[in-house]
Amino acid sequence: MEAAKKQQDQQMTTMYAILFAISTGHMLNDSFQAVVAAMFPILESSMGLTYAQIGWIAFVVNMTSSVMQPVFGLYADKKPTPFLLPFGMFLSLIGLVAFAYSPNFYLILLSVLFIGLGSAVFHPEGSRVAYMAAGKKRGLAQSIYQVGGNAGQSLAPIFTAYIFVPLGQIGAAWFAFAAGLGIIILSNVSKWYKKQIALFSIPKKQQSKTTEKNPMNRKVKVALILLIFLVFARSWYSAGIGNFYQFYLIGDYGLSIKQAQLYVFIYMIAGVIGTLFGGSLGDRFGRRNIIFLSLFGAAPLTLALPHVPLYMVIPLFFLIGVIVMSSFSVTVVYAQELVPNKIGMVSGLIVGLAFGMGAIGAVLFGTLADMFSIKFVMILCSVLPLLGIFTLFLPKDETLSKLTA
Template identity: 65%
Template sequence: MQPVSKIQPSSSNSTIYRILFAISLGHLLNDSMQAVVPAIFPILEKSMSLSYTQIGFIAFALNMTSSVMQPVFGVYSDRKPSPFLLPFGMASSLLGMCGLAFSPNFFFVLLSVLFIGLGSAVFHPEGSKVAYLASGAKRGLSQAIYQVGGNFGNSLAPIFTALVFVPFGQKGAAMFTVLAGIGIILLTIVSRWYRDKIKSNALKTKNKTTQSSDKLKIDSKIKFAIILLIFITFARSWYSAGIGNYYQFYLIKEYGLTIKSTQLYIFVFMISGVIGTFFGGPLADRFGKRNIILLSLLGSFPLTVALPHVPLNWVIPLFICIGFISSSSFSVIVVYAQELVPGRVGLVSGLIVGLAFGMGALGAVALGALADSFSLKFIMNFCSFLPLLGVVAFLLPNDKKIRKA
């Protein structure tokens, strides 16, 4: 395998933690904007009398915008790094929050979430590059720090539902414009560091000496590995879409819980995923990236199969284990892909992370349609078998082969 090479981390092996934590906080704020959308679903379902299919289309509009546009911005930023796209993306999310708070109907909601999706698409490729440049010799840990911010932001969706949207309704979304404003200020500061970094003599030299590598073809084995990563991302994203978008309705229907009480269960699942994301990076550095990717799906499979059939008091213990195990490979897959194609960090990061959103979008629509046609229990049982598809990780090159390449 012969990977291309273009942009590289700093020649120094020191990890710049202040930038990593800053971009992680920016990631948290960005993904908090996205988390508002599923958080408001129970409110919109009642106030606008939405079907599960319409809810799926709202999730589709949000995530597909991000999915399609992330690789586009990734390619652009690989060719022309654009640090100030970071605060621009947050400004787009701010507009989306304003629209969501005052949308009078389903179609205005769709338009508003398009702005939020665009903001996410702009942020993620550049955010991944900042984390890459600040990583030094600790790429696994650095990517985990960056990704844990985003996962934590997503995990706040049930908290937003319980504390903001249940008491304040749809207009509670206006409160999140404050977070977006803070994000714009923070990411402007990070963008200045990023701008100075790409202007440094060392980075200029590396870019000039490796520009011709754009013309190199990616080895067929690398292409096959990327396809496998995409397939694995599909399995995990569809499962997450099923839990994140519809399990709260399943708890209401099957266990008789209220909207507010269901949010604890979703939060436990998501916060366990945050913890799993953080520990996945260091564990992959020690035990191998392919091994952690394999374990994250096959290790969670027996638990996901059991989940739809257990008594209510078993749901939280299972969610803790499923969330931790299944999310342990989230940052690992990104690092694995970056090492396969290190010359195209923005493209690869946008493809893998964007694809996760896109697959989740398709999953939300498909699962919503299945729920309307069959039942919520049907889609929970369907989703429970998706982690089994992770068996294809056996076909990925191990870490030794990647290092040799």
């Protein structure tokens, strides 16, 4: 009885040291993907790449991460593997060094493949660690974890302005040192993770009975598909802003590359703030409500953005970033509560789709920008948050436990 109570107490305790460590690992991991996006204006100039080719680079790094995340997540559900955390960082290190020295478009694609694969390996296990360390505060824990990733992504404009503009492509090699630091941090997290596996694992016999007794019912499947659709809408909007709005600022407002990066940074850092507070707001006001607000609630602002004068871009950008990204961690927790027996798989599916859908969007938007104009792409992106109206068809938070019972 005492052992069981001690185990339950451990599961209910929020481990902030582990959460901040895995969040730091997440920040480093996603900053490496940010290196790729940060290099786009440099590669366009030095290699003469088209918008479509830039879209394909974004597609490879993001789609690799997307497709493989659920695969590694499903594997982790069956056999948790702590060493995958530092191993994923090692794959990213290989990709970064190769990226710095790639002389042509095709080797660039190969190098970003390694960066995407490293991210795919890291994310499902990272989400599982955040789940284990959450205790009773799942929304807050997922926010701490996800805010690290969003902070890493938000650094892309800073990388461009202060590293790649002066140093060029070779500047990517400096991030190998950050990858080495990440390997050390995640190696220590994986030691804690290994000790926790026994506390959270379900015996195979019991797991088998649970699966037979509670197969995923039709309503859960429909809700999961709808949630994925909403992630799609948010991801395509973010892909348009993150990959191409810098070119819109340069072409339509006459800004320099460095100036444009600082504007995009405002959006990215606002997204970090939204992610940080979104999980706690979801715990308090309901996850479905926050998902609805983050998309449909942001629509009036996103629709206005392509048409406002330059002095209004920063305040609009900030508000849009905070609102849109407030649901980033909330959608993950909502999915975990929909499918509580497959934490790794469903986390990989939701977070992976955020990258994968953004990858498809990047290729489409790049092609459309070549065919029409960057402004056309920005106007197209601006209507995507209206799809948030479909959030109203998701089950309410209080009915989730009934669906999975």
